[in-house]
Structure formats: C-alpha cells, structure tokens
Amino acid sequence: MIIAIASQKGGVGKTSTAISLAAGLARKGKKTLLIDIDSQANSSKVLMPNYPEVPVEKTIFSTVLDRKPLVIHKTSIPNLSLVPSHILLSNTDIELTTAIDHREARLKTELDPIANEYEHVFIDCPPTLSWLTINALTAADKAIVIVSPGYFELDSIVQISKTIKEVRGYFNPNLELLGFLFTMSDPTINTSTSLQILRQTYTDKVLKTIIPRNTDLRDAHFSKQDIFAYNPRAKAALAYNKLIHELFDI
Numbered sequence: 001m002i003i004a005i006a007s008q009k010g011g012v013g014k015t016s017t018a019i020s021l022a023a024g025l026a027r028k029g030k031k032t033l034l035i036d037i038d039s040q041a042n043s044s045k046v047l048m049p050n051y052p053e054v055p056v057e058k059t060i061f062s063t064v065l066d067r068k069p070l071v072i073h074k075t076s077i078p079n080l081s082l083v084p085s086h087i088l089l090s091n092t093d094i095e096l097t098t099a100i101d102h103r104e105a106r107l108k109t110e111l112d113p114i115a116n117e118y119e120h121v122f123i124d125c126p127p128t129l130s131w132l133t134i135n136a137l138t139a140a141d142k143a144i145v146i147v148s149p150g151y152f153e154l155d156s157i158v159q160i161s162k163t164i165k166e167v168r169g170y171f172n173p174n175l176e177l178l179g180f181l182f183t184m185s186d187p188t189i190n191t192s193t194s195l196q197i198l199r200q201t202y203t204d205k206v207l208k209t210i211i212p213r214n215t216d217l218r219d220a221h222f223s224k225q226d227i228f229a230y231n232p233r234a235k236a237a238l239a240y241n242k243l244i245h246e247l248f249d250i
C-alpha cells in the first residue's frame with residue numbers, strides 16, 4: 001500500500017508522522033520505503049546521516065525532473081529505505097507547470113514497477129498544493145491528512161479534501177482518504193474545540209488515534225533519530241505505535 005501523508009498547512013506533523021510510521025513498521029520487520037518529495041528534505045536529513053553529501057542526481061529531483069528511476073538509499077534503520085529530496089526541488093513547480101506530458105505522473109511511473117518490493121511505501125508531502133503534492137497523490141493508493149489544533153489548521157482541510165477529490169477525478173480513480181490524523185494534541189481548550197469540530201464534521205474519517213504534543217519528538221529529530229530509537233517510552237512513540245496498530249493491525 002502506498003500512503004501519501006499530506007496537508008498544505010505547514011508544520012502540522014506530516015514529516016514526523018511519515019518518519020514515525022515508516023521507522024515503526026521497519027522496526028517491526030516490515031520492508032518499508034519512505035519517499036521524501038518536500039524540498040525542505042526534513043525526513044532525508046533525519047534518516048540519512050550522510051545527507052549533506054548526497055548529490056542532486058541521487059535524489060527524487062532526478063525522477064521528477066529528468067524522469068529517471070527512483071534512487072533508493074539505505075538508512076541506518078534495518079528494513080527502511082529512503083528516496084531523499086533536494087532543495088532544488090523548490091524550483092520544479094514552474095518547470096512542471098509548463099511541461100505538457102504526464103507532469104502529474106512522474107513519481108507514479110517510476111514507483112509502480114518497484115512498489116511491490118516493499119510492504120509499505122510512504123510519501124512525505126510538501127506543505128503546498130503543488131505539482132509535487134499532485135505527483136504524490138497520483139502515485140498513492142491512500143492519503144492521510146494531518147491536522148493539528150487551530151482555526152487555520154482546520155480550515156486547511158477543506159482545500160486538501162478538494163484536491164484529493166480532483167486528483168481522484170483527473171489522475172487517480174483509486175485514491176482513497178485513509179483518514180484525518182489529529183496531532184499535537186494538548187490539554188487546552190483550543191485542542192478540545194478543534195477535535196470536537198473535526199469529529200463533528202468528518203465523523204468516521206477521523207482516525208481514532210491522537211498524537212499528543214510531545215517534546216521528545218522534537219528532541220529525537222535534533223539527534224537525527226526516529227522516536228522509537230530516541231525514547232520508545234515517549235508518549236509520541238506509544239501513540240505512533242497505536243496508530244500503526246489501528247491502520248495495519250500489527
């Protein structure tokens with residue numbers, strides 16, 4: 001199953017969720033691939049100690065721009081492979097906008113032939129509704145939309161839901177919304193109001209597992225580790241394990 005982790009709102013926990021799900025499944029012995037298609041390259045920087053030495057032609061850039069096969073790298077986590085991103089990807093949208101042929105399917109074309117080598121594939125999307133996000137949604141079977149507490153955060157769901165519908169209509173009839181994942185939950189009225197509105201509006205599409213706000217997650221990323229390596233007893237580690245159980249029944 002190929003899952004895109006998306007939201008056009010920045011800083012809501014997409015990358016943290018992508019790293020935690022991919023690392024968590026890999027640590028449970030599942031062969032997993034994480035594709036980083038965000039020019040910020042946050043997942044690449046956490047999961048690849050040698051990231052600064054990776055040349056642009058060994059990243060997702062060469063697939064999106066030059067239609068080359070995906071360049072898959074090993075990570076320090078057993079069973080977890082990664083297609084890293086590159087800052088130059090930030091310029092690609094202009095080039096893709098003017099490209100005429102299959103600009104939405106550059107990732108899908110290269111991912112389809114190799115996806116069945118993995119039990120799980122995740123795509124960490126950028127915080128935009130760009131051709132890069134459309135490439136991720138076109139290549140994916142499912143999407144998880146990340147939502148954190150707040151008015152703007154909730155408001156962003158309307159647009160991403162519309163984009164998912166449009167991608168389904170134009171490019172990928174199989175695309176399904178796996179669910180909305182509520183992250184950065186804390187004991188504030190803002191959190192409880194946001195969660196209440198989310199559940200009232202999207203009912204059974206809201207995933208049961210909620211990810212708490214937990215500074216261990218930030219500290220883990222600082223030390224370039226996934227949460228399970230950094231502190232398997234951290235609240236975020238327990239919550240992401242629960243999410244793995246909810247989504248994959250393991």
Ligand SMILES: Nc1ncnc2c1ncn2[C@@H]1O[C@H](COP(=O)(O)OP(=O)(O)OP(=O)(O)O)[C@@H](O)[C@H]1O
Nearest residue numbers: 010011012013014015016127184212213214217218
């Ligand atoms: N549950 C959490 N509790 C505390 N901090 C978190 C949590 N989830 C993520 N963070 C931190 O919040 C920041 C933003 O998270 P992250 O990078 O995962 O979001 P993102 O949606 O991928 O951001 P962007 O849109 O820029 O790609 C990071 O510093 C991350 O370590």
Ligand SMILES: [Mg+2]
Nearest residue numbers: 014015038042
């Ligand atoms: Mg991110």
